[in-house]
Amino acid sequence: MTDTVIPMDKLAAYYAEIASKYESIYAKPERQEELLALRARIGRMFARRKVLELACGTGWWTTVIAQAAEQVTALDLNEEMLEIAGAKELPPGKVEFVKASVYQIPDFGRRHDALFAGFWWSHVELKELDAFLKSVLKAVAPGALIAFLDNRYVEGSSTPVARQDAEGNSFQHRRLEDGSTREVLKNFPEESELIRRASRCGWGANVELLKHYWLLSFWAPK
Numbered sequence: 458m459t460d461t462v463i464p465m466d467k468l469a470a471y472y473a474e475i476a477s478k479y480e481s482i483y484a485k486p487e488r489q490e491e492l493l494a495l496r497a498r499i500g501r502m503f504a505r506r507k508v509l510e511l512a513c514g515t516g517w518w519t520t521v522i523a524q525a526a527e528q529v530t531a532l533d534l535n536e537e538m539l540e541i542a543g544a545k546e547l548p549p550g551k552v553e554f555v556k557a558s559v560y561q562i563p564d565f566g567r568r569h570d571a572l573f574a575g576f577w578w579s580h581v582e583l584k585e586l587d588a589f590l591k592s593v594l595k596a597v598a599p600g601a602l603i604a605f606l607d608n609r610y611v612e613g614s615s616t617p618v619a620r621q622d623a624e625g626n627s628f629q630h631r632r633l634e635d636g637s638t639r640e641v642l643k644n645f646p647e648e649s650e651l652i653r654r655a656s657r658c659g660w661g662a663n664v665e666l667l668k669h670y671w672l673l674s675f676w677a678p679k
Contacts, residue, residue: 468642473536487669495606499672500525503525504525504526505526506527507529509532509562511559512576519547529552532557532558533557542554562595562596565596567599572596572604573605577605578607578646579608591658600679603655604674606672616631648666648671
């Protein structure tokens with residue numbers, strides 16, 4: 458068995474390896490009730506908005522957002538993920554998929570009045586979070602709605618945390634089908650940290666806590 462540490466610049470390579478199996482994370486029986494509620498909540502949240510989605514992956518949440526949104530621009534660095542996302546049944550003319558890094562968001566003219574990122578916050582190093590959030594604000598229109606969805610750590614349901622580094626970042630060992638493992642950055646922030654980080658970047662910060670997930674929303678400065 459081989460353990461390979463994945464720094465942030467190699468994370469896309471890991472997700473390329475698991476692209477075809479990625480959506481199995483949404484099949485866990487104990488999470489179905491919460492996912493159903495989140496689908497409804499997020500669909501309402503972005504209704505009639507022009508949404509910029511970061512790290513869209515296979516487009517699982519893109520399909521939810523696109524049902525009621527006016528328009529969705531969905532970014533991901535991984536071609537394997539985007540290929541799966543692009544093959545999904547989506548409302549005609551509403552969704553544009555773009556290959557791009559969340560750290561180098563293309564200039565779309567700040568026409569988006571909302572932003573969503575699902576399960577990405579947890580992959581950002583703690584020392585980079587504030588700078589990342591500030592860059593996100595530059596990519597959307599003033600007063601835009603910002604929302605992040607991610608995991609809470611639940612013993613028996615979450616992949617165990619293998620270690621923490623000196624800066625407080627957590628890492629998991631993810632097993633691939635060939636038996637090898639990858640060490641992946643996966644942080645589980647407390648509600649207070651989410652509020653603190655968001656409040657420094659915008660206003661009206663709110664955290665909705667479920668058993669397995671958290672949803673953070675706030676408004677960009679006008």
